[in-house]
Amino acid sequence: MQHLTRTILSSFIGFLLLTPLQAELWLPAIFSDNMVLQREAPVPIWGSTIAGYSVSVEIDGQTKSTTANSEGKWRIDLDPIPAGGPYTLAIQANEIVKRFENVLSGEVWICSGQSNMALGAKRSYDWDLERLVTHSPNIRILTIGQQSAERPLNDFKGEWKLSTDQSLEDFSAVGYYFGRRLHQTLNVPIGLIDNSWGGSTVEAWLPRETLDADSMFSPLMNWWDRKMAAYSQEDYDADVAAAQTKIAAWEAGGRQGAKPRIPRDDRNGQKRPANLYNAMVHPILGYGIRGMIWYQGEANTKRAYQYRELFPLLIQTIRQRWGLGDFPFYWVQLADYRDEKSVPVQSEWAELREAQSLTLERLDNVAQAIIIDAGEGRDIHPRDKHTVSERLARIALARDYNYNLAYQSPQMQSVEFKDGQALITFEHVDGSLYTFDVKQPLGFTIAGVNRKFVWAEAKQIGSNKIQVWSDEVPNPVAVRYGWADNPIVNVYDRAGLPLTPFRSDDWPGITAHTKTP
Template sequence: MIRTLFKFTVMSLAVTAFSAAMPSLAHAEIRTSSIFSDSMVLQRDKPIRVWGWTDAGSEATVTLAENSVTGTANEDGRFEVSLPAMPAGGPHELSISSGDQTKTFTDVLIGEVWICSGQSNMAWPVNSANDADLEKMTAKYPNIRLISVPQVGTQEPQDDFNGQWQACTPETVPNFSAVGYFFGRQLHQTLDVPIGLIDNAWGGSAAEAWVRRDVLEQDGKYDELLQRWDERAKTYDHEAAMADYRERLAKWQTDKKGNRPAAPRNDLVGQHRPANLYNGVLKPTIGYTVRGVIWYQGESNAGRAYQYRDLFPLMIQSWREEWGQGDFSFYWVQLADFMNEVDEPADSDWAELREAQTMTLALPNTGQAVIVDLGEAADIHPRNKQDVALRLSRLALAKDYAVDVQSQSPTYQSMEVDGDRIRVTFDDAGGDLDTFDVKQPVGFTIAGDDQKFVPAEAQIVDEHTIEVWSKQVKQPVAVRYAWADNPIANVQNTAGLPMTPFRTDQWKGVTEGVVK
């Protein structure tokens, strides 16, 4: 019996040694970001990037239709390959093989892929948009695919998230971005190709939360902002705050006096801290081949509108640089009209934020949907997401797909003083300048050297020119249009796209110098 036990032990050791000598390739485990799943849409007519993780040094072969490409995992186990561009179509299977393991995704379509990002007005769901009941019951588009990235705020870069591509149905659409869905639906109906929509918006998010920390540091304009957050990270104790809250809650439950205490929010893992959303929401999707981004954000940065002049383009450029896909299309929604209408001209941080958004059009392959006619004075979340999406879709259809539709709002180009009047010229008018509601242009103010603006009269001179004047200003030097939180303004082009708010002066604004 001792001899038998000895033989068994020797054989076991031999098997163990043999197994240890075998390369790990045979048991390579394949992992990918959840941006790759069954029912996904891959971007047509562009090289298709696929990445994942397996054993370091192992080969991984990715196959889609008749195309197959092999890459080698680096020391961290990450591999990345680029499949040849393919036309719209499907369904296909995409498989990843490494060693004796194979991971397969089914029902894969090739079409157009867009990221839907920003804060609450992009996150606003179909369930809460105008005519939600009708929109949901007609959302039967099996070739529109949806995926949402959960809200994770962190300083640690993430490589995955909990999500899954799904076909658009009355059951899957209610909680998806309304602007994103209506945008994608218009593209699908116009182009007749599959559409993939990635919703990663987070309500209340600040633009700096979407930017990598080192990018903000290297720029040098955000030191005070970063320092404030660093100090908060050193001093804030969320466990202590929760303990205090539980104590106050227990007392309230006994006494029932006053309002119920509110639980503390841990801003360190929220949507305002610089880099939090870049790391937790955006990073796991970076590199997925896309056509472009639609963006609806700015409300949270309105108090720092001058800073946004640099921050917003920095964000766009940093995304493009890291994506490694060139200057992909980036279209945003300008802030809607909001808060009380005012009778007299006044400073406005929302007007300054709109100006910062317009200035960002200097970047290539960008576009802006002007919606100062679609807001609600008492609600920062206008329910009319359909028209917002249509204006974004006009930009994409015209710029990305060469569809003959008007997409640009009239935009200020230049001014000329003519006696006691100022003539303002606009480009991208898209046909004749026009007005809605009343014939007379409304929304202009004018000022002299004293920088005191007064309401002005105006008339359309030709398809590109408006003349502005006031009997109160004999020597005018500057004109503003729709310069208010909630402007009363009515100029548009003949396609119904409202004129872009503007000012001809560069006088100091209320948010100049505000950096944190």
């Protein structure tokens, strides 16, 4: 009898364990109520259920079916869905049904990078005014929860939300203002996915196998492997204890200066290679999007030359793994930051900006927004996110939505050295060059063969040329503009787009040989 009771109990427990498994229909968090699906393109929907189950997806009168594979995984690509809504998206696996309500179809953009992309709207200028007009039922937002992993994950924490003053407070200011401009212009639903983490390095957003495949990055990867092998929980606990001691002293001393921070565990932080790709990119790969805007680079300034390779590799890799071809990828060049200098000096930040600009020559369907005039010397997180988002929006509206707008900042096209002067010709000039505040162009330096740069005089010649000289350099061979952490510059075109910082020389910079953090 006792044996029979155990048998019946075991069978009952087995039934309880088996029933939820048979009833399982799982979809990642990228699919939720209030989501926006990308219009004018196939719509991928994926998830998992019991192996062999028949799965169907229905929306707006369209139904498609498939069968879950031996691992229970399935994917269905819906035909393009007209812009609009709200729709109900229904997924059925055998008798199990999940429904997502209030779904829209429109334009979906990923907003990624580090803290200047992550900075919440409540920390941007004029939020007290902006929050009065944030209610827009057709703008939807999704924040990918900050998480890291050593192996690729299939999901994340988060859900689509309506655009309200409360939901936007901590949502990317750049992303929201960018999306709002698109919504106002296109009059279609907009979906914005904030996928950013402050202080993240570019290599954290790349898969490990991609970095390992190129010997160029071996010093970087070996450095991290040695660091992780030597790092223990005891080490981290000791770091935390030391920081807590500093915080106590800071509080006892009247809270003067910045509060010391509790350190992040580098094993699962936002700087370790592949950590963020695994946890924040891999779970959403394949979701229908129009493109990506990117604001990152501050964490890589000490390795700016290496960024010349890492950044285009990032774009190529994400595009390839996303499976949507060379989708639009637009980034923000680093703003001006730190103290202004009384004499020309070398600059890591200038070299990182150059690495960003060089990517324009490497890849198709890319563009950059220049904000050398929108930073704050005292704060790495400038509050002016409107200028940033408007310049990104210009790019998207011109390139992807066929509006006749200037969107490229003027760039150096050629330089001619003659009679002790440099005559610079610029391209992508809307109307003509224009100097803000004062008539004389500011921000130019010039050097001879001794490679010693001095401040230069400058004069605009016609609509797209500037003449540069200095009595201290009778035979110049190199000219630079905006080549500093925080340069004093004033050259724009008539569309209000600032001149792109540049140099005519290729002399090795101060980050040329730095391969590790």
